[in-house]
Amino acid sequence: MNTNTETETTAGDAVDVAIIGAGPAGAVAAALLRKAGRSVLVLERQHFPRFSIGESLLPQSMEYLEEAGMLQAVVEAGFQYKNGAHFISGDRVSAFDFRDKHTAGWGTTYQVERGTFDNLLIGCATKAGAEVRFGHAVRTMQTGDAPVLDVEDEAGHAYRVHARFVLDASGFGRVLPRLLNLESPTRMPTRAAIFTHVQDGIPFGATDRNKITVAVHPGHRDVWYWMIPLAGGRSSVGCVAEAAFLDAPEEVRDARLRELIREEPTLARLIGDAPFLMPVRHIGGYSANVEQLHGAGYALLGNAGEFLDPVFSSGVTIAMRSAHLAVQVLLRAFDGETVDWQREYDVPLRKGIDTFRAFVERWYSGELQDIIFYPHQTESIRRMISAVLAGYAWDESNPYVADPVRRLNTLYEVCSQT
Known part of the structure; x- marks a missing residue:
């Protein structure tokens, strides 16, 4: 089956850009490249639609959907409208409206069932002229000025793709980091999530369906829940904690998540015994990192390069931002310009990732929670925090982007002293 030898591999295809993965990063990159007239081949190991988490988008991502020519399709798809986030810790409540930032x-943006959403985006890229092959897995890559991919389809047929450049948008599959041994230690602790969908039956007015709910466990500040209202009366519900806290055999995961939901008063009231629509799923060890987001003939997009944590729903926004930046650099290179991938792609992308990282780390330490729930917030600072939570983690006119660590540390000192 896994035959990649010269004699058993067909001559294959030649293309400007080969993209590994058909998720949001791959779809947006493909559409942007097609707008510029470049030939694109997308290789996706799975078949769409397929289930994925990361269902609560951030408003910043709408800019990239618009740029890629996908906005109308998304707006007309009937997804759940979203305008903010609702944080809960015991009797403390803090709601952010992302229009006030x-x-x-x-x-504003949407909360989406990712199977439908991702299928919609890659469909838009296909309509723009990208070729997409589902059920095709990349087995090896030869890096360099003329990279070569060895690919295998589900029937065991192996072939070769010659590209001028390769973009890895494989998400948690992290194809090139695995094949090229690019992985490096992440600074994030090993956390896990258990989650499902429910038919929530929430009465009208009992909660704001236009906002994601993030609730803190009453006994553990580093354990939190999400409730993401979706269209059609469904909600995505999950719990995130260090891996050991959620460790349970698969056969009792449903009971474990139900128990956790009942321990948090707001979710107990809103979800309670609402029926699970699918077996409870588990994902762990998702935080990842690499030393560089680029190499000879390739660049890593989104989760293929680095993933932090689901708490602020930053994954899809980072993925789309990476596609936007990488395509800008790549098109200039194709036009004959000398480009510096480190300076023009890696450093700018990591600026926003590091902003999110500062927020994530302080969420789990409890410092950001004290900031978010602080009762005497300054409106201008609140709007700066809201902008980052809405995904605008690259806007350096915002002090909490320009210098997030120092600013958040100083703000916490103020909030903890009064």
């Missing part, structure tokens, strides 16, 4: 731009 420091940074100009989109303040």
Whole structure:
């Protein structure tokens, strides 16, 4: 089956850009490249639609959907409208409306079932002229100025793809980091999530369905829940904690998540015994990192390069931002310009990732929770925090982007002293 030898591999295809993975990063990159007239081949190991988490988008992502020519399709798809986030810790409540923020731009977005959403985006890329092959897995890569991919389809047929450049948008599959041994230690602790969908039956007005709910466990500040209202009366519900806290055999995961839901008063009231629509799923060890987001003939997009944590729903936004930046650099290179991938792609992308990282780390330490629930918030600072939570983690006119660690540390000192 896994035959990649010269004698058993067909001559294959030649293309400007080969993209590994058909998720949001791959779809947006493909559409942007097709707008510029470049030939694109997308290789996706799975078949769409397929289930994925990361269902609560951030408003910043709408800019990239618009740029890629996908906005109308998304708006017309009937997804659940989203305008903010609702944080809960015991009797403390803090709601952020993303339309009220420091940074100009989109303040609303959607909460989506990712199987439908991702299928919609890659469909838009196909309509733009990208070729997409589902059920095709990349087995090896030869790096360099003319990279070569060895690919195998589900029937065991192996063939070769010659590309001018390769973009890895394989998400948690992390194809090139695995094949090229690019992995490096992540600074994030090993956490896990258990989650499902419910038919929530929440009465009208009992909660704001236009916001994601993030609730803190009453006994553990580093354990939190999400409730993401979706269209059609469904909600995505999950719990995130260090891996040992959620460790349970598969056969009792449903009971474990139900128990956790009942321990948090707001979710117990809103979800309670609402029926699970699928077996409870588990994902762990998802935080990942690499030393560089690029190499000879390739660049890593989104989760294929680095993933932090699901708490602020930053994954899809980072994925789309990476596609936007990488395509800009790549098109200039194709036009004959000398480009510096480190300076023009890696460093700018990591600026926003590091902003999110500062927020994530302080969420789990409890410092950001004290900031978010602080009762005497300054409106201008609140709008700066709101902008980052809305995905605008690259806007350096925002002090909490320009210098997030120092600013958050100082803000916490103020909030903890009064």
